[in-house]
Amino acid sequence: MxxxxxxxxxxxxxxxxAALNALPSGSGLEFARxxxxxxxxxxxxxxxxxxxxxxxxxxxxxxxxxxxxxxxVTATAEGRGAFARHVATLQEIIAASAAGGK
Numbered sequence: 001m002x003x004x005x006x007x008x009x010x011x012x013x014x015x016x017x018a019a020l021n022a023l024p025s026g027s028g029l030e031f032a033r034x035x036x037x038x039x040x041x042x043x044x045x046x047x048x049x050x051x052x053x054x055x056x057x058x059x060x061x062x063x064x065x066x067x068x069x070x071x072x073v074t075a076t077a078e079g080r081g082a083f084a085r086h087v088a089t090l091q092e093i094i095a096a097s098a099a100g101g102k
Contacts, residue, residue: 005086007055012040012048017083020058020075028061028074049073057082 008017015038019029029037035045052058057079061072075083 002085002089002092004089005082007051007057008082008086010048012038012044013052014086016045016048016052016073017057017075017079017086020073021080021083023075025077025080026074028059028072031071031073034073052079055079055082 008014016034019034019037023029031045031049034040034049035042038045040048049058049060053060057076059074059076061074063070063072
């Protein structure tokens, strides 16, 4: 059985990656939308996005729209692969538990 990805496994990072992976490849979410989806504070969300970025799992694009800063987070191909492997490992654990429970 494959190992769970420690970077993704943390609950808030798992929520971030799940939200990003629900989008078409190359699409991202604005920081404010991610904050609303995850229920995180600005600082907490920023720290976890930084962890995912250092791992190569997300790209962060900072721009100004009008005079307001806008941060958009997008899952990278590497991040999408890591998320898919993580979910597959969780599914293996669930299947093994269900088979053992019969």
